[in-house]
Amino acid sequence: MTGYPELAQKYRVSSVPKTVVGETVDFVGAGPESMLLKHVQQAAAANSSLIV
Amino acid sequence: MALVTEELAAHLKAEFAQLANPVRLAVFSQALGDPESEQGRRLVEELAALDSRLSVESYNFVLDKEKVESLRIARIPAIAVMGAEKDYGIRMYGLPSGYEFGTLVEAILDVSRGDSGLSDETRAGLKELARPVHVQVFSTPT
Numbered sequence: 001m002t003g004y005p006e007l008a009q010k011y012r013v014s015s016v017p018k019t020v021v022g023e024t025v026d027f028v029g030a031g032p033e034s035m036l037l038k039h040v041q042q043a044a045a046a047n048s049s050l051i052v
Numbered sequence: 053m054a055l056v057t058e059e060l061a062a063h064l065k066a067e068f069a070q071l072a073n074p075v076r077l078a079v080f081s082q083a084l085g086d087p088e089s090e091q092g093r094r095l096v097e098e099l100a101a102l103d104s105r106l107s108v109e110s111y112n113f114v115l116d117k118e119k120v121e122s123l124r125i126a127r128i129p130a131i132a133v134m135g136a137e138k139d140y141g142i143r144m145y146g147l148p149s150g151y152e153f154g155t156l157v158e159a160i161l162d163v164s165r166g167d168s169g170l171s172d173e174t175r176a177g178l179k180e181l182a183r184p185v186h187v188q189v190f191s192t193p194t
Contacts, residue, residue, distance in 0.1 A: 003146040013190045020188040044181045
């Protein structure tokens, strides 16, 4: 990652592709669609607990 | 000199022949602070010139503050890929070079279709989300 070093550092991107969902959930590499959905659901739930 | 070669232009014209609906591209750059971002602008402008269903709006990241805010542009170079009526929230940051150029073309085709290609199960799951979720994919241009 050379384009946006501050982002790479913030989200600890050391290998790509890395997907960051919300601010706290992430995974490296490609995966099945169901896995992406699971991470998105996790991130939505994490956000809601922060706001409450 | 053109960034899109004649050979690539011919290939892209064939790809864009399958565009179902118009696509709007908004590109953000800033010559003074980030000269490299101007390459992104030129590339997108050349791309949009290849098919009448593609339109491009070019903005300055510093001067066009209103657009930067309304389209939620975080950094440059940035490309927003939007439908004529609907903004699906797709933003590409960085120069779309190498493999990422293909990603940009794919995003344009997806937005034109107005269909993510996701399964019914995934769509049903996403409909249940209580709030918007920001998904960021980091890649390395090849």
